[in-house]
Amino acid sequence: xxxxxxxxxxxxxxxxxxxxxxxxxxxxxxxxxxxxxxxxxxxxxxxxxxxxxxxxxxxxxxxxxxxxxxxxxxxxxxxxxxxxxxxxxxxxxxxxxxxxxxxxxxxxxxxxxxxxxxxxxxxxxxxxxxxxxxxxxxxxxxxxxxxxxxxxxxxxxxxxxxxxxxxxxxxxxxxxxxxxxxxxxxxxxxxxxxxxxxxxxxx
Amino acid sequence: xxxxxxxxxxxxxxxxxxxxxxxxxxxxxxxxxxxxxxxxxxxxxxxxxxxxxxxxxxxxxxxxxxxxxxxxxxxxxxxxxxxxxxxxxxxxxxxxxxxxxxxxxxxxxxxxxxxxxxxxxxxxxxxxxxxxxxxxxxxxxxxxxxxxxxxxxxxxxxxxxxxxxxxxxxxxxxxxxxxxxxxxxxxxxxxxxxxxxxxxxxxxxxxxxxxxxxxxxxxxxxxxx
Numbered sequence: 410x411x412x413x414x415x416x417x418x419x420x421x422x423x424x425x426x427x428x429x430x431x432x433x434x435x436x437x438x439x440x441x442x443x444x445x446x447x448x449x450x451x452x453x454x455x456x457x458x459x460x461x462x463x464x465x466x467x468x469x470x471x472x473x474x475x476x477x478x479x480x481x482x483x484x485x486x487x488x489x490x491x492x493x494x495x496x497x498x499x500x501x502x503x504x505x506x507x508x509x510x511x512x513x514x515x516x517x518x519x520x521x522x523x524x525x526x527x528x529x530x531x532x533x534x535x536x537x538x539x540x541x542x543x544x545x546x547x548x549x550x551x552x553x554x555x556x557x558x559x560x561x562x563x564x565x566x567x568x569x570x571x572x573x574x575x576x577x578x579x580x581x582x583x584x585x586x587x588x589x590x591x592x593x594x595x596x597x598x599x600x601x602x603x604x605x606x607x608x609x610x611x612x
Numbered sequence: 613x614x615x616x617x618x619x620x621x622x623x624x625x626x627x628x629x630x631x632x633x634x635x636x637x638x639x640x641x642x643x644x645x646x647x648x649x650x651x652x653x654x655x656x657x658x659x660x661x662x663x664x665x666x667x668x669x670x671x672x673x674x675x676x677x678x679x680x681x682x683x684x685x686x687x688x689x690x691x692x693x694x695x696x697x698x699x700x701x702x703x704x705x706x707x708x709x710x711x712x713x714x715x716x717x718x719x720x721x722x723x724x725x726x727x728x729x730x731x732x733x734x735x736x737x738x739x740x741x742x743x744x745x746x747x748x749x750x751x752x753x754x755x756x757x758x759x760x761x762x763x764x765x766x767x768x769x770x771x772x773x774x775x776x777x778x779x780x781x782x783x784x785x786x787x788x789x790x791x792x793x794x795x796x797x798x799x800x801x802x803x804x805x806x807x808x809x810x811x812x813x814x815x816x817x818x819x820x821x822x823x824x825x826x827x828x829x830x831x832x833x834x835x836x837x
Contacts, residue, residue: 436660542802559830563823569802570824577791577798597791604784605831 419457422447423471426464431514435465469530472519473537475512479504480541480572484548491557494548495603498571499595502578506591509579542569552606559608574598643681643691646671650692651740659689696740697762703733708769716782716833719773720825726766727800727824731817734804767794777834784834792832799824 425446429438440461444454458464484497509515519534546568552558577594649671653662664685668675682688704726713719733740771793777783803820806812812820 559826561823561826563819566802566820566823567827570799570827573798573801574795576801577795593788594791597788598795600787601792601795601831604833605827607830609830 415457418449418453419467422449422454422457422464423467427468427471427518428514430465430468431518435461440464465530466533468518469533472515473533475508475515476505476519476537477540479508480544488548488551489555491552491603491607494552494557494606495599497548498602499599502575502595502598505575506578506595510591538572539569542572544568545571549606557608558606561609562606571602574601639681642673642677644695646673646678646681646688647691647695650688651696654689654692664688699737699740700730700733700762701765703729704766705769708766711773713773713777714780714782716777716829719777719782720829722773723770723796723800723828724821724825726770727803727821730800731803763797764794767797769793770797774832777832782834783832787832796828796832799828 422443426438426443429442429446433442438461440451440454443461443464444451447454454464458467479501482501484493486493488494488497519537542565546564549558549562549564549567549571553560553562553564558564575598577598578591646667650662650667653666653670657666662685664678664682665675667688668678671678678688682691707725707729708722711722711725713722768790771789774783774787774789774793778785778787778789783789803812803817803824806816806820
């Protein structure tokens, strides 16, 4: 088999495992479920992965890559004002909302299933969250350097906090919360950012 | 909670007497003893690997006793989780009920005290937070909803203060209080993640609270200060 075909086969198994884990939960899923979904034999599965735990690792990597692709993107246009920065974050939030609408279980995998597997995977999911926070912090620092973000804010703290804000877009919305319109959520977050990040003297 | 006379009397502890305790009190104490033991065992071994016999051993009771109170591990987990939620609520809700911020500064103080109470709780009982956020949350849908429900209750309190602020002019009137209440509470999440990862210190907590406070003030302040 060519390397490309092997890579593709591996990817198919990962995608199946991702669906099975998020549907049934990691603990109630078996390698049999995964191979049945992929349409490959047990033997093929074990060519690529040593265990259910091993494929879980790859599934988390897959989810991490999908989210990271959005957050780590560089802006298309240079960010020269607070409005540019907020627009940049808006695009990110729109993309996250689209990703979540398309793959609604992705976040559930990252936030909830990872914890069910073991501590190493929990740390991996948490590590992603820290990296996202760091990516946001970098763009905030750019704003501080250019003088359009309040320098009294600690960008690394705020990077993580703003990442947590974006969770509002991705976590299954609380039954108690009436808010389900992601457009409205993004509008309100963008609005908070515009006034919350502005240097105090410019308001 | 009501202060009406009589309400408290029901829950008031019965005066301590010598001899064999009343059955109900004993049952209640046993239950709590087992739940405490289960906390420790779940936290140290993980929910998946811990067994009922580990819990019995840790509680210093027979396995039969554990099963009498909790017919299976799932029921025990429910008990542990409810207990944890009660503890968190007991830490924060009385304060939130009594809080009546009348300015942006008082509002920020309220949030600050709330997060300090939660941090303090996280500090004293790290295993509770760990159980709630990582392991217990992973068990099933119902648990996820309970975790998110807890967040929603606190978020609603934060929102009700915003309502008042908008009425009184110290919060700008173009925000959606329910949504922003929930968002502001989300800003506090990283602090708890740091607790979980044991990467926090007194200094990092202060920096964290200061930045979040500065951000929120600018983000929501109304015309009247």
